[in-house]
Amino acid sequence: MRARTERDELSKDLSAGVTKPLCFLIVFVIGIVIGLASSSHVDRYFTSQPYNLNRGRESIPPNSPSTSSITQTTYDQKCTTSTDIVTNCVKDECLSMKSFLSQKNLNHNMTDEELFWRASLVPDKAHYPFDRMPKLAFMFLTRGPLPFIPLWERFFKGQDVRKYSIYVHTSPEFDLGVSNSSVFYNRQIPSQVVEWGTVSLVDAERRLLSNALLDFSNERFILLSESCIPIYNFQKIYKYLTKSIYSYLDSYDDPSRYGRGRYNTYMKPEIRIRDWRKGSQWFEMHRALAIKIISDSKYYDLFKKYCTDDCYPDEHYMPTFVHMFYGELNSDRTVTYVDWSVGGPHPVIFEGGNITKGVLESLRKSGKNCVYNKGTTDVCYLFARKFDPSALEPLLEISSVVLEY
Structure with missing residues (x-):
């Protein structure tokens, strides 16, 4: 009877010794599976998100060669309105004095x-x-x-x-x-x-x-x-x-x-x-x-x-x-x-048949003096309107003589 009891106790010890490592192994494997699944989900999440410089701007795809330089772009220093905005900014140095003082491209998406x-x-x-x-x-x-x-x-x-x-x-x-x-x-x-x-x-x-x-x-x-x-x-x-x-x-x-x-x-x-x-x-x-x-x-x-x-x-x-x-x-x-002599809501329109040397000279010399700085001048007008498109050809014919360009 004593020998039998000893054998039962030995069997329990062996069973416990095998069960503990087996449980640990199962938990370890489950942990790896969960970790891989989470990593895949996180990766899909981040790679699916657009790289937005600002709200309302166009996004740059994650595989763009310029995404590593996003931090070099400021809120309103835009080089273009396309998705290569950052590439061009890095190339042209959007934070340089030259780009700040004037714009090569007039396009922008500012309100x-x-x-x-x-x-x-x-x-x-x-x-x-x-x-x-x-x-x-x-x-x-x-x-x-x-x-x-x-x-x-x-x-x-x-x-x-x-x-x-x-x-x-x-x-x-x-x-x-x-x-x-x-x-x-x-x-x-x-x-x-x-x-x-x-x-x-x-x-x-x-x-x-x-x-x-x-x-x-x-x-x-x-x-x-x-x-x-x-x-x-x-x-x-x-x-x-x-x-x-x-x-x-x-x-x-x-x-x-x-x-x-x-x-x-x-x-x-x-x-x-x-x-x-x-x-x-x-x-x-x-x-x-x-x-x-x-x-x-x-x-x-x-x-x-x-x-x-x-x-x-x-x-x-x-x-x-x-x-x-x-x-x-x-x-x-x-x-x-502009000539308002005809009255009404619209001024005189200069059409092609009205364009003569005398008409253009009369626009340049209004017959009166105007204040200029601290004195006066007889040059009161630099531009004139309202010209009909039909006036283009006559103007081109005589502009070099009368208008001096």
Whole structure:
């Protein structure tokens, strides 16, 4: 009996000795299986997530050769709008002074709010750490084509490219379709729909100003339409504007129903009727004034809310705002000629049959003197409108003789 008991105890010991390692082995194997499964799940999770630089931007696939350099890209220093944004930024050094001071590519995906904030940045240090050549920014506001591109290209031909830049705001879906040899190539800015007589016109003007302000060399800003032409050559216009101490924004008090009659009393007390001004939207202004205009929110919001229906904010917002706060920077006149002699809501249109040497000379010499700096000048207008597309060929035939380009 004792021997049998000893054998039973030995059997239990052996069974326990085998069971413990076996249980450990099973637990170990299960752990490995769970670990591999978890690793595979985590790997699938991370490799399936897009590499987003920012909310709203296009994503870069994980196998892109540029993903290792994502941290070298900042929020708004974009080189392109395609998925190779980081590759180009690494190549072109988006944090370099050159890329900060001006843009090679006008494409970006900033909202208006982001764009206006970015454009409002002003250096506190007066000295420029680069060789700055003051530029004229030619800003075209049009729904579609620019019929006078051949004339404008003749105007710019042979000029120092450091002295001018071009920006075009069209309907969002429109493409100028110019060749890569044109000065207008790749000069369309990210645009939005514009409706005549609404605040969207003011939005487009501020959008053009803001895009142009991103180039720190742009000093003077000229708003032009598709029907505008220059009536002097580039050198004359460049000297006239860069030497001027004033901006040229039309601003005057019109007591009629087309002026004060559009004032909305809900704008008080911020804007009173004595402050209300009217003027042509086709302005030219200095950089300092342009920054003030795109930085404003308070008065713009008042116009957006209360200058509706037959108010036409593009004729009143800038003239009123500048008159109220920055009148000392402005000449209260425009440098773009237009003929309102026929009356009505639209000016005279110059068609092909109207284009003669005498007509063009009369546009250049208005027969009056205008204030220029601290004196006067007989050169009051640098540009003119409204020209019909049929005027292109006659203008090209005589521009070298009369307009000197």
